Amino acid sequence: MEEKIVVILNEMSEYLSIAQMKKLQETMLRVFSEKSAEAKNISNKEYLNMFIAAKTIEGCSMRTIKYYSTTIERLLDSLNMSIRKVTTDDMRNYLTEYQKINNCSKVTVDNVRRNISSFFSWLEEENYILKSPMKRIHKIKTNQQVKDIISDEEIEKLRDKCKCVRDLAMIDLLYSTGIRVGELVNLNIADIDFESRECVVFGKGGKERKVYFDAKAKLHLQEYITNRIDTNEALFVTLDKPFSRLKISGVEIRIRKLGKKANLSKIHPHKFRRTMATRAIDKGMPIEQVQKILGHSQIDTTMQYAMVNQINVKESHRKLMA
Known part of the structure; x- marks a missing residue:
């Protein structure tokens, strides 16, 4: 703490008189010593x-x-x-x-x-410690694995295994928007704008953003909502009474069960998010726009989700070498 005080005093010396410097020093020592005394308890x-x-x-x-x-x-x-x-x-x-x-x-x-x-x-x-002991402990290097995405064929297999329109609507909404499972379960019917094919979600930190869904998701959502007999405001509810809002765990269990029925490995809600990001970049959407849709504050996070399609890499390499 004393080191910080000295640095501040040195930087302020050319702007303050001797009397002002003395007063500044006394004030800083008193305030910091009080803070230190409080911290000890x-x-x-x-x-x-x-x-x-x-x-x-x-x-x-x-x-x-x-x-x-x-x-x-x-x-x-x-x-x-x-x-x-x-x-x-x-x-x-x-x-x-x-x-x-x-x-x-x-x-x-x-x-x-x-x-x-x-x-x-x-x-x-907060000035409870002088310096974080973690400053010199850097990010641990890990092997970056190219994670699988859901192919068009696999999506069709999942759709074929859906026995109710709710599950179809849920899969298509996840697939076309790339929203987090937590954002999905918090959606209300009133949040959906069918005319513009968009909805407002609240991401991490309560940040609001718009996401967009395709025509297939729109049709299945409209059919699902029209056939519901409950009055719950939630977009997705349980299939049985009392028709409660679906929880994150409920969506995760349902998606995994559909994946197993379709003989697909490692199917979970987050895989839809990674798939959407990869498809968007693969089809030419600028990374900044993908970042906006996914609701990431850092573009590096978006890059971790979006793995370039290896088939296109192979085709580009062939064209280069031709």
Whole structure:
């Protein structure tokens, strides 16, 4: 903390008189010492509670909040010291042991690293610690695998296995919009604009955006809504009474069952999102527009979803070498 004070004083020296500099120094020492004294009386658990409160206010989803809480609680349980005394070496050792004990992948460990890094960065920003011990622990390099997408043939197989129009509407909406499963279950009938073939969804952090669906999704959605006998405002509900709004787990289970019936491997809601992104880029949509549709704040995230179709790569290479 003293180092920061010295830096600030040095930068302000050419703008302030000696009397003003002295007053600034006294004020800074008093404020920072008070902050330091307060921090000494705060437990690790209290730091975590304040961090979770901050993330909740920022608009993080309950799923993200739970992940933050679980990850950091696990860290705190392993510590025999105040969080303010943790060093970079302590964190390197923790992550190494975490991977050994849990026998988990590099991707999992990097997710843990990212969550813990957010926690310490917040502590630094709030002046509870001088410097985050995670600053010198960089992203863990992982092998980038080209993940499969759902082919046109597989989509038709899934449609053939649908025994109700609700499932058809659900599959076509996921396939044409690329929305998250959490966004799907939060949709209401009133959110759907059939004339423009679009709907408004609320993504991560409560961000609102428009997504667009195709003619096939429109027809199946209209048929599904017309044949419903309930009064629930939700777009997708259970097939049996009391016709409750579908939950994320309900959609995931249903999609996986349809995939198994069609003898397709690893069919899940998120695969529709990756498929849409890949198809959009493959057909020439600019990556910035794909980013907008998917609701990503960083374009790097969009690039992870959108894997270029290998068949087109092969054809382009043939043309190049011809």
